[in-house]
Amino acid sequence: MHYDREYLRIQQRRDFFRSFSGMLGGVALSNLLGAAEAGGGNPLAPKKPHFAAKARNVIFFFQEGGPSHLDLYDPKPALQKWHGQPLPPSMSKDLNFVFVKPDAKVLGTERVFTPHGQSGTEFSDYIPHIGAHADDICLIRSMHTEAFNHHPGQALLFSGSTQFGRPTAGAWVSYGLGSESQDMPAFVVLSSGKGTSGGSMNWASGFLPSTYAGTVFRNSGEPILYLPNPPGVTPETQRARLDLIRKLNEERQYDTGDASIASRVHSYELAFRMQSAAPRFLDFSQESARTLEDYGVNKEPTHPYAVNCLLARRMVERGVRFVMLAHASWDDHQELNRKLKKNCAITDQPIGALIGDLKSRGLFDSTLLVWAGEFGRTPVGQFERVDEDPGRDHHPNCFSIWAAGGGIKGGQVIGKTDEIGLQVAENPVHIHDLQATMLHTLGLEHTRLTYRHMGRDFRLTDVGGRVVKQMLL
């Protein structure tokens, strides 16, 4: 056999030194990183979009459970007129609700809608802070989806399919664009409220490598799982431990010639940077008192959501690609008014403050903001118990969401619903259309952002989706 082991080792050694020039001598960390990345060690290295992007980052306000479009974004005076009466058979014949029967009675809204800004878009009295940015917001009143149960609805909203196991939007974007953050993952999830019904499936990487999955960042305690050093380990001993791990890993790379060990070295260095960076995100001492007050950081009930909104801005500033704020739950089958008021009181002010803050810092135009739930709620009421106020049922046929910021044309309303907000009347926008448009603002063509799995090219928009040109600047 002509296999010359010594020759091989010499070859490897040469290759090794080529990609890690002089590192064994103890060169600065930045060189190490550069080398690891050049050697293909970093799957999150920034990638070029398909075409020039308007937005670089995304903040997705996920309002879990299906917020009522009829009480927040889509004023329907006729609801009052019909209040207490069943829908006429012409309207109800093909309806299929989750709990209520099609002959249930219409529930009027107690909300007062007023026009805001130059554009005069009407918003409900529960969301004045969001309304204050009417001229920046592109409101879509003609959204529709296929799923009328939570978990499938959330799967469709985030992964483009009611089937489980697909990658979610944040994972697709991380896969398509990589990360510009040196010390955080590309896709971060901030959670508040009681937890979403989709759980971690809402930020899963599906069949994409788990590198692209959302990382949950908690706003109290350990911000990231397993972030703090174990008891007794100081930053100094941790650094020494990591240096030893690195040296021994490099030895192994030399011995085996396996270049993938470089990416493990890279992962440990990113982990170390996250350990110091992540807690700094929670250190608001450099934020002005005015900022903290605007967001509502130091008061209830805004506190937890305000912290998440402020974190979102701080993360976008530091290059985190996709921030998802999940707030649960808006699933108001009963006691609609009380519960809606509560969730709006928690979220409205921080969201309004975040928009203003992004604008004042020049980040608004490069950050895509999306506010959405998985579906809307029925114009007919749900009277579940005799001793409780009614609520509304799940409603996939039409609902409202909004987008703002990077690449989005504000101050407009897209689409219309019928007299009582039961069906789309004009310009329907499907979940896949929203997804295609989101990707478009990021410079990604939704039909070209694909991943081969089980013998076919999958994409976020499944087999549908069209860019809603009207939403764009």
Place this chain on the structure above:
Amino acid sequence: MRSFLVALHGILLPALAAAAVDFARDIEPLLAARCVSCHGARTQMKGLRLDNRNDAVRVLSPGKSDASLLLRLVAGLEDKRVMPPVGARLTAAEIAKLREWIDAGAVWPVSAAAATGAKSKHWSFQPVARTAPPATRNQTWARNEIDRYILARLEREGWEPSPEAAKTTLIRRVSLDLTGLPPSPREVAEFLGDNRGDAYERLVDRLLESPHYGERWARPWLDLARYADSDGYEKDYVRPHAWRWRHWVIDAINADMPFDQFTVEQIAGDLLPNATLNQRIATGFHRNTLTNREGGVNIEQFRVEQVLDRAATVGTVWLGLTFGCAQCHDHKYDPISQRDFYQMFAFFNSTAEMNVDAPLAGEMGPYLARLSAYRNKREEILARYKVADYQPAWEARMKEARAFPGKWTDWDHAFDALTKYLDHALQILDTPPAQRTQKQTDAMTDHFIQNYHRVISKELWKELNWGEARKQLRELRGAYPALSEAPVMAEGATRPSHILTRGEWKKPAEPVSPIVPAFLHAPPLGAAPPRLTLARWLVSPENPLTARVTVNRVWQELFGRGLVRTPEDFGAQGEKPSHPELLDFLASRFMDLGWKRKMLIKLIVTSATYRQSSHARPDMDARDPGNALLSHQSRLRLPAELVRDSALHVSELLYPAIGGRSVRPPMPKGVIELAYGTDAGWPESTGRDRYRRGLYIHFQRTVPYPQLMNFDAPDASLAACKRDRSNTALQALNLLNDPVFVESAQALTARLLREQPAPSVAARIEHLFQICLSRPPSRREAEFASGYYQQQTGLFERDAKAAAVLFPLEVPGVSRVETAAWTGLASAILNLDEFITRE
């Protein structure tokens, strides 16, 4: 544009010199992958088909590639139009091949699989061929038939295999591959000291007889079965009995149950003549589908979804075909019609789900001995809270709510809850109380106590104080021995099956019967029930797929990739085998061996191919970057469970009991709260149960255990045929700071100091390497480690408090400073790439 063409020619010329374009290898798969979905049998955009020459010729211009519209479109030479419009552009190499093929006359052999009506010629649908292993020039390398196939292929390219791995690597590799646990230093020493010619074969035999073998090889099967301990979907109810099927799998694999029997029992064990309890437990395979109990969902819709999933899963697991693609329409690439899919669906459409008592050895005696005491106490509690005074009226109202939906909203909801949360609720409701089984009676009463609040005033609910009753009943149950139960399938009332238009449950079209796909072999003769016939058809020796698909998965476990790199797709869109004759040799040998997995595995792991070094081959990087031809073994990051198991094993924390219930090791606060269907919370396991192997960790679908997900465990929603091996910062944090691994480092330190009491730093470092990596350190490694150790002792001498926290135990004769420094070193070793890698 011009420069592009120049570049094209630049690539073309060497390609011509290297190898001529082969239609079946280079062109047909390219067209199938990138063109045929829009220009094929099903869809013909712009009226164009690219799956046969007659239709394609108008865009080909054979002999004149410059004039070929196809080439101009894929090369981007047509204004504003590029084909394909989806996904990446064709590479320059692909375009060059197309060009060359067209210039050579666009020869399109009629036998090619893509030719119209010739789909059944696809390689994987052909009978398994029995060939003699090829001759090789090198007469000394091969150890068995496998090696001759591998070597002959390498020799064809003029390449060489790699030498055998070091013995220390070999024992670590084969121990991890067969049992999922690294070898102990004693086992390594014994192997190194064994100079008999068959020392390695003896080692393999010992490992195959280890009960840990069943745990290691059960896990890939659990992935395929989408095993989990909860329902999935919003409510994500815990499935307290799911583990009993897992227990069966481990037992069956340890007993080396032949794969044909393993298949028949899981698909149709309940239908075997005089089915045993174990054969019924086996049918739990298909109880792993997701269940949606979300309020208001239509029960029939989600029953249909489960049956759809079962049909698709059989297609994936046994046939290696993307059967599920035919749920909405005829398969676009494979000859699976929508009718075929729903005929498969029909096999499972009449099955019923139930739980049966499935006691483990030793359970029955204690259970029977205390049963009457338990019943008396239970009745006492029910009497104390006057449950019987309310339940009959409630049941009567439930029946009314069922008969008159929409009449009373709160009762509608209560009825919905009854049907969702109580399995077989209607069947129980329709059985007069006196005729119900004890199990049915208890289940209905428990549901009633749990849900009565839905239909009564808050005042009455308070007065009844049944929250207390529930608590007492729960505690009573906990205090008395119970029988394990198992989720199983049974044949229920026959349901008519239909093709569902676009896969929608509300749109039944033509009726269908349970019939196996016509493009494969005929079913066995005989008058067995349909589902049993299906099971036997799957493992019929005539089946060209099952044996190939199964040996390919075994190969994948041992080499990191299958001979067919797409284990989930043996159809036209999947990859062709790298060694088709070898795949067939293994498939036929597997069947000849009576479908015995252990013998198949032994054949593979004793081959020279398997025993090669996994060191990189820089000479092969460019020639065979994916190592498809196996010029060397591969370094493979361990699967999630084995990362945990290895750390617990080397630290001797592992509680090595085989099988049994799922456990919940400590999880950071706030994780379970991320989903709301998790009312059961995460009651932490105590004592030894905290240290069980990873495959026993309770898998809650909406919030899986973080360490498993960090290391790429599948999410248990669909059959998973292979796992990713990613490399992330979260993995680093997990290994550095998760209490499981911190405790492991501490326990490893205690072990090290116990086994190596002499205070020699060098000896201890050597032993630490032996324990964790099954080899001594190199000189440089030892220097790095001792340099770290000295530096750490210096630090800890200044910070005694940190030292005490890092290693909170006392080891006689060893100072706190030393134990702390050793703990840091132990942790570093547990974090090495090598520690979590099978080399």
